[in-house]
Amino acid sequence: MAYGGAGPVGGSGSAATIKQVKLERESELRIEASNDAPLRLRLLNGTAEIFGTELPPEIWLSFPPRLKFAVFTWYGATIEMDGATETDYTADETPMVSYVNVHAVLDGRRSRAKASSPDDSESSKGPRVIVVGPTDSGKSTLSRMLLSWAAKQGWKPTFVDLDIGQGSITIPGCIAATPIEMPIDPVEGIPLEMPLVYFYGHTTPSNNVELYKVLVKELAGMIERQFTGNAESRASGMVINTMGWIEGVGYDLLLHSIRTFKANVVLVLGQEKLCSMLKDVLKSEPKVDVVKLQRSGGVVSRNAKVRQKARSYRIREYFYGLSNDLSPHSNIANFSDLFVYRVGGGPQAPRSALPIGAEPAADPTRVVPVNINRDLLHLVLAVSFAKEPDEIISSNVAGFIYVTDIDIQRKKITYLAPSAGELPSNRTGQPILLHKTVTRGLNMCLHWEWTIFHAYATFIQSTEQSEIPFSPLYPMEMDSLPNGNNSTGTPIAATAATNPAPPPSSNLPQLTESLKLEHQFLRVPFEHYKKTLRANHRAVEKEMSAVISGVTEAAAAADLSPDDAVNHLNSLVSRLQGLKRKSEEGSRVEHLQAQKCRVRLDHLESADAENMSEWNNTRLKRILVDYMLRMSYYDTAVKLAESSNLKDLVDIDVFQEAKKVIDALQNKDVAPALAWCADNKSRLKKSKSKLEFQLRLQEFIELVRAENNMRAITYARKYLAPWGATHMKELQRVIATLAFKRDTECATYKVLFEAKQWDYLVDQFKQEFCKLYGMTLEPLLNIYLQAGLSALKTPYCYEDDCTKEDPLSQEAFRTLALPLPYSKQHHSKLVCYITKELMDTENPPQVLPNGYVYSTKALEEMAKKNNGRIICPRTGLVCSYTELVKAYIS
Numbered sequence: 106m107a108y109g110g111a112g113p114v115g116g117s118g119s120a121a122t123i124k125q126v127k128l129e130r131e132s133e134l135r136i137e138a139s140n141d142a143p144l145r146l147r148l149l150n151g152t153a154e155i156f157g158t159e160l161p162p163e164i165w166l167s168f169p170p171r172l173k174f175a176v177f178t179w180y181g182a183t184i185e186m187d188g189a190t191e192t193d194y195t196a197d198e199t200p201m202v203s204y205v206n207v208h209a210v211l212d213g214r215r216s217r218a219k220a221s222s223p224d225d226s227e228s229s230k231g232p233r234v235i236v237v238g239p240t241d242s243g244k245s246t247l248s249r250m251l252l253s254w255a256a257k258q259g260w261k262p263t264f265v266d267l268d269i270g271q272g273s274i275t276i277p278g279c280i281a282a283t284p285i286e287m288p289i290d291p292v293e294g295i296p297l298e299m300p301l302v303y304f305y306g307h308t309t310p311s312n313n314v315e316l317y318k319v320l321v322k323e324l325a326g327m328i329e330r331q332f333t334g335n336a337e338s339r340a341s342g343m344v345i346n347t348m349g350w351i352e353g354v355g356y357d358l359l360l361h362s363i364r365t366f367k368a369n370v371v372l373v374l375g376q377e378k379l380c381s382m383l384k385d386v387l388k389s390e391p392k393v394d395v396v397k398l399q400r401s402g403g404v405v406s407r408n409a410k411v412r413q414k415a416r417s418y419r420i421r422e423y424f425y426g427l428s429n430d431l432s433p434h435s436n437i438a439n440f441s442d443l444f445v446y447r448v449g450g451g452p453q454a455p456r457s458a459l460p461i462g463a464e465p466a467a468d469p470t471r472v473v474p475v476n477i478n479r480d481l482l483h484l485v486l487a488v489s490f491a492k493e494p495d496e497i498i499s500s501n502v503a504g505f506i507y508v509t510d511i512d513i514q515r516k517k518i519t520y521l522a523p524s525a526g527e528l529p530s531n532r533t534g535q536p537i538l539l540h541k542t543v544t545r546g547l548n549m550c551l552h553w554e555w556t557i558f559h560a561y562a563t564f565i566q567s568t569e570q571s572e573i574p575f576s577p578l579y580p581m582e583m584d585s586l587p588n589g590n591n592s593t594g595t596p597i598a599a600t601a602a603t604n605p606a607p608p609p610s611s612n613l614p615q616l617t618e619s620l621k622l623e624h625q626f627l628r629v630p631f632e633h634y635k636k637t638l639r640a641n642h643r644a645v646e647k648e649m650s651a652v653i654s655g656v657t658e659a660a661a662a663a664d665l666s667p668d669d670a671v672n673h674l675n676s677l678v679s680r681l682q683g684l685k686r687k688s689e690e691g692s693r694v695e696h697l698q699a700q701k702c703r704v705r706l707d708h709l710e711s712a713d714a715e716n717m718s719e720w721n722n723t724r725l726k727r728i729l730v731d732y733m734l735r736m737s738y739y740d741t742a743v744k745l746a747e748s749s750n751l752k753d754l755v756d757i758d759v760f761q762e763a764k765k766v767i768d769a770l771q772n773k774d775v776a777p778a779l780a781w782c783a784d785n786k787s788r789l790k791k792s793k794s795k796l797e798f799q800l801r802l803q804e805f806i807e808l809v810r811a812e813n814n815m816r817a818i819t820y821a822r823k824y825l826a827p828w829g830a831t832h833m834k835e836l837q838r839v840i841a842t843l844a845f846k847r848d849t850e851c852a853t854y855k856v857l858f859e860a861k862q863w864d865y866l867v868d869q870f871k872q873e874f875c876k877l878y879g880m881t882l883e884p885l886l887n888i889y890l891q892a893g894l895s896a897l898k899t900p901y902c903y904e905d906d907c908t909k910e911d912p913l914s915q916e917a918f919r920t921l922a923l924p925l926p927y928s929k930q931h932h933s934k935l936v937c938y939i940t941k942e943l944m945d946t947e948n949p950p951q952v953l954p955n956g957y958v959y960s961t962k963a964l965e966e967m968a969k970k971n972n973g974r975i976i977c978p979r980t981g982l983v984c985s986y987t988e989l990v991k992a993y994i995s
């Protein structure tokens with residue numbers, strides 16, 4: 106196991122380096138990201154995937170600290186990594202072939218289910234796969250691969266997560282399900298649009314086995330009902346991830362889950378004993394395949410402490426997002442608005458109420474009200490969709506809140522919620538958006554009372570401090586399983602299968618492929634919208650905390666006269682009025698930006714075969730506007746956008762923001778650029794941007810140029826010294842200008858005083874700006890032109906006799922084509938269908954409107970005979986000679 110490329114083997118938390126790793130076919134690069142810094146990675150060439158999701162070529166992906174994963178390739182690939190790792194190594198022994206073979210069989214079963222009549226409840230049922238095995242056997246990872254491969258082929262399998270210990274869909278302590286419509290994002294994990302979540306409240310089922318069973322039954326029942334009305338989901342089936350407790354009660358619970366979900370494929374990871382026990386028990390159930398699969402050597406074992414930490418990170422992630430990109434909202438509610446309930450462990454039934462001989466036992470599913478007091482402080486609460494207390498157990502939850510303060514005197518509770526506004530309202534049917542979190546501790550419920558809607562929340566105490574192609578197209582030979590039943594179709598391949606099935610290929614229609622270039626079309630307005638939301642949120646928080654401390658100060662000031670107090674309060678009131686005005690304006694802007702995102706989605710959706718030409722025309726104009734904006738032709742861009750009614754489809758407002766900074770830099774003023782850096786500090790820091798440093802260096806150089814050495818030194822101490830740890834060399838070079846002075850002839854320092862440094866800053870800013878908004882660094886026009894030029898570029902284009910008609914005879918096109926390889930040349934000859942003569946530069950081909958091509962000689966003769974009309978000998982199309990377009994042979 107070693108790196109195939111240059112650079113040191115393994116990371117061991119050393120300083121960040123960029124290194125390349127060459128992966129041979131069917132091998133994987135196993136990575137444990139460092140504990141304190143993210144890791145960037147990109148696919149340089151070949152194809153590779155992370156747990157079933159293909160990597161996009163040449164795009165840097167950023168992985169959060171502590172993530173453990175593997176980049177696998179079927180055909181070979183080169184990966185580039187930037188950042189420190191705890192460990193990284195390549196491995197060529199993986200169980201991926203057996204996993205993909207399982208996928209291939211499941212795929213066949215899905216197709217058969219889809220093809221059968223929906224009325225036939227048995228045969229229209231897709232595979233229901235349950236993945237079982239001890240802790241750290243790779244269950245979640247295998248589930249993820251099977252889901253991503255299925256989604257890639259256009260299926261919509263349902264992912265069911267019964268592992269309350271870690272929780273892939275939502276916080277631990279819950280069981281949950283969600284449809285998977287796209288391959289799972291290797292960084293973000295399971296998408297959380299609309300998960301179905303049932304709250305259990307402990308991280309091990311042993312605390313309340315009965316409740317766990319009841320919730321599993323509720324979840325299974327709900328999914329079954331959804332399948333009844335949705336043939337596509339039904340045929341796609343489900344993949345069920347389970348917990349690692351496989352002995353004693355844990356084993357009973359596994360069997361209970363297999364039966365409750367009517368699983369027909371049981372995949373046992375790396376446990377001979379469990380596999381044979383399950384085969385034994387399930388042999389009487391003929392339609393269940395039990396298959397043993399090898400555990401991957403890459404699966405990382407985690408001890409109790411690491412697991413606990415992982416849970417704690419998830420609480421934080423739920424409220425703050427994977428990379429601190431979410432802002433939870435702080436709200437206050439009255440005690441009287443809510444009721445707290447605890448599930449299970451309530452008072453025991455009196456002996457007198459029990460059958461003779463029965464011992465009083467706490468009802469495991471009893472819902473018990475609890476008083477609100479300071480014990481609730483720092484608890485994570487889950488808000489339920491139940492309308493009445495007795496519906497709590499059978500209801501899924503809407504989301505979670507975190508209690509930050511309990512004011513007993515004023516009877517107020519302060520909490521953080523992942524979304525703005527009050528707790529979810531039944532009227533709109535909008536649940537709190539679920540992100541991820543962790544749970545441990547008590548098992549109680551919070552009842553939220555509303556005029557129209559009653560919501561219940563379950564809360565749990567978090568004692569963990571939350572800081573807050575396959576392509577070798579081998580034919581597949583499937584072994585029949587010992588207890589497999591062929592009536593369900595092809596049996597699942599056992600681990601013995603050594604030939605990989607064809608890797609799942611994408612079912613995305615062609616249009617979607619071309620829409621990939623439209624990424625920034627959606628991303629830019631969305632990033633802009635997010636930025637406005639953040640700015641508005643910050644402004645409100647700032648003003649509110651100033652007002653609150655103003656009130657507190659006034660209350661504490663014993664010597665404040667009534668008049669002064671009134672004046673003080675009046676000033677606070679006018680401040681709040683100002684905030685109200687600003688908020689109204691802010692919300693108007695937010696609304697407009699959200700609308701813009703909607704318009705763009707609608708525009709993309711409107712593309713279909715019928716209006717393609719008009720749609721493409723609009724696209725061309727969009728691309729031209731984008732080009733002009735990037736090249737600073739703002740007025741022309743605005744005119745074209747206005748005259749073509751494209752204002753919502755182009756990013757003029759975003760580029761106006763850039764224009765201010767660029768204009769200032771061109772006037773040798775760094776202040777607006779520095780302000781822009783301050784506004785986007787955290788995101789620039791995340792992407793390791795050096796822009797602020799470069800701006801500061803330039804300010805320093807200007808002070809040296811003005812011979813203001815003392816100020817330059819003070820400036821360097823204040824603004825440049827903090828960069829010393831990471832950019833010492835550049836810093837030393839610039840500081841040396843104090844000695845060399847502005848009229849130095851020493852080339853190393855002379856260049857620092859040149860005017861082109863400002864152009865360089867403009868370029869740097871443009872790059873950072875594009876990165877921040879998710880834009881391509883090159884204008885789209887260049888990318889599209891390069892795509893075309895790559896087909897035309899031949900050595901002939903660079904010879905002196907290259908004809909003027911060839912785009913590559915133009916210098917501008919030649920520059921664009923510079924990085925492109927020559928197009929593949931076939932020495933074929935084109936022969937005219939009519940005259941059978943060779944078509945070459947002497948007798949060039951011409952294209953008819955119907956796409957057929959004939960030689961110029963033949964067409965000229967035909968036009969002469971028919972008064973300028975051309976009749977296509979193959980389709981009969983009639984057109985004028987003037988409608989023909991010359992074709993170029995390269």
Ligand SMILES: Nc1ncnc2c1ncn2[C@@H]1O[C@H](COP(=O)(O)OP(=O)(O)OP(=O)(O)O)[C@@H](O)[C@H]1O
Pocket residue numbers: 133135136172173174175238239240241242243244245246247268270271347348349401402403404405406
């Ligand atoms: N091939 C691999 N290379 C590197 N890391 C891997 C590989 N396969 C799995 N892992 C990592 O190992 C860890 C454990 O894997 P996983 O969560 O799939 O196991 P599990 O059996 O579901 O665990 P649990 O005991 O929580 O149920 C995860 O962090 C996963 O990302």
